[in-house]
Amino acid sequence: MKRVVILINALSPVPTPDEEDVLVQAESVEGALYELGYESQRIFVSLNLEKAAKELRAAQPDFVFNLFESVENTGKFIYFAPVLLEHLKIPYSGSDSERIYITSNKVLTKKFLSEAGLPTAQWTDNPKELKKEITYIAKPVWEDASVGITNECIMKGEPEIVEAFLKKFNNRPYFFEEYIDGREFNISVLGGNKGPEVLPAAEMMFNNYPPEKPKIMGYEAKWDEDTFEYHNTMRRFGVEEEEPELAAKLRQICIDCWNLMKLKGYVRVDIRVDAAGNPKILEINANPCISPDAGFFVASERAGYSYKQMIERILEDVGKM
Ligand SMILES: Nc1ncnc2c1ncn2[C@@H]1O[C@H](COP(=O)(O)OP(=O)(O)OP(=O)(O)O)[C@@H](O)[C@H]1O
Numbered sequence: 001m002k003r004v005v006i007l008i009n010a011l012s013p014v015p016t017p018d019e020e021d022v023l024v025q026a027e028s029v030e031g032a033l034y035e036l037g038y039e040s041q042r043i044f045v046s047l048n049l050e051k052a053a054k055e056l057r058a059a060q061p062d063f064v065f066n067l068f069e070s071v072e073n074t075g076k077f078i079y080f081a082p083v084l085l086e087h088l089k090i091p092y093s094g095s096d097s098e099r100i101y102i103t104s105n106k107v108l109t110k111k112f113l114s115e116a117g118l119p120t121a122q123w124t125d126n127p128k129e130l131k132k133e134i135t136y137i138a139k140p141v142w143e144d145a146s147v148g149i150t151n152e153c154i155m156k157g158e159p160e161i162v163e164a165f166l167k168k169f170n171n172r173p174y175f176f177e178e179y180i181d182g183r184e185f186n187i188s189v190l191g192g193n194k195g196p197e198v199l200p201a202a203e204m205m206f207n208n209y210p211p212e213k214p215k216i217m218g219y220e221a222k223w224d225e226d227t228f229e230y231h232n233t234m235r236r237f238g239v240e241e242e243e244p245e246l247a248a249k250l251r252q253i254c255i256d257c258w259n260l261m262k263l264k265g266y267v268r269v270d271i272r273v274d275a276a277g278n279p280k281i282l283e284i285n286a287n288p289c290i291s292p293d294a295g296f297f298v299a300s301e302r303a304g305y306s307y308k309q310m311i312e313r314i315l316e317d318v319g320k321m
């Protein structure tokens with residue numbers, strides 16, 4: 001029987017909901033691996049990489065299912081796990097360390113996208129370049145799962161407003177992106193032997209939002225069950241049937257992202273469509289959340305795949321160059 005290690009980031013003593021989610025993913029992946037005939041064990045990785053290396057060497061897995069996200073509430077550490085696995089020469093699921101590094105740094109990703117001529121919202125990491133009349137969204141350079149994204153992040157480029165924001169949120173680096181007040185699509189792409197398959201696009205719907213309220217999938221909408229945002233945002237499918245032209249554009253963008261970034265396994269691309277109908281890439285999530293209620297699995301299901309089949313496809317890319 002093949003042995004698999006599920007690699008998980010060590011959680012903080014009092015984990016936040018976005019952190020705890022990795023355990024939900026681990027449990028589901030474990031179940032699927034078991035059904036597929038693999039024996040699995042969990043290894044938690046903290047900043048003590050020597051300990052992790054020792055445990056991985058002792059476990060001698062045939063491959064690792066990599067669910068490592070962040071440690072000590074710092075998303076920037078995400079590429080540490082794949083670097084360690086490459087060093088130990090253990091094959092693993094998902095994209096490689098270099099690609100994880102690039103895609104988890106939103107500014108770096110945008111530089112790659114722009115250079116390749118792929119559409120992404122205007123941005124700057126220099127507050128002095130902001131224009132008073134333009135509305136921006138301040139986004140953490142390194143975080144995922146909408147950590148650090150709240151309504152307070154939407155602002156005009158007025159120096160006083162921007163300065164006050166940066167003073168208040170000085171715990172992590174932010175950059176500024178043009179706020180696109182338009183439709184949002186989260187599109188999952190599943191790898192495997194036949195190459196990347198773009199799954200049905202999920203449109204994020206903002207129901208009952210008063211006109212002045214920013215329509216964003218911020219931290220509340222994703223994780224805080226006690227908020228208006230959590231209860232009034234939902235996914236909707238159907239763009240392929242209803243608007244085939246737009247769907248084809250979105251599809252092509254996802255394939256271009258996959259090829260440009262040399263991605264593997266599973267990826268989710270977040271896109272907004274501006275007032276002129278042009279899609280703009282917000283970010284590329286290599287190793288997106290695959291808990292059973294997350295967008296990636298919901299889109300896989302919509303395409304007719306069971307959880308087990310989705311995992312099987314992710315495994316087809318393990319060890320591929
Ligand atoms: N330029 C933008 N214009 C309008 N809304 C935006 C923009 N960028 C981000 N948002 C909103 O903020 C949300 C989170 O942004 P983004 O997807 O870039 O960050 P994230 O924290 O990595 O999210 P994820 O949970 O998908 O990992 C988006 O889903 C979208 O609703």
Ligand SMILES: [Mg+2]
Pocket residue numbers: 270283
């Ligand atoms: Mg996102």
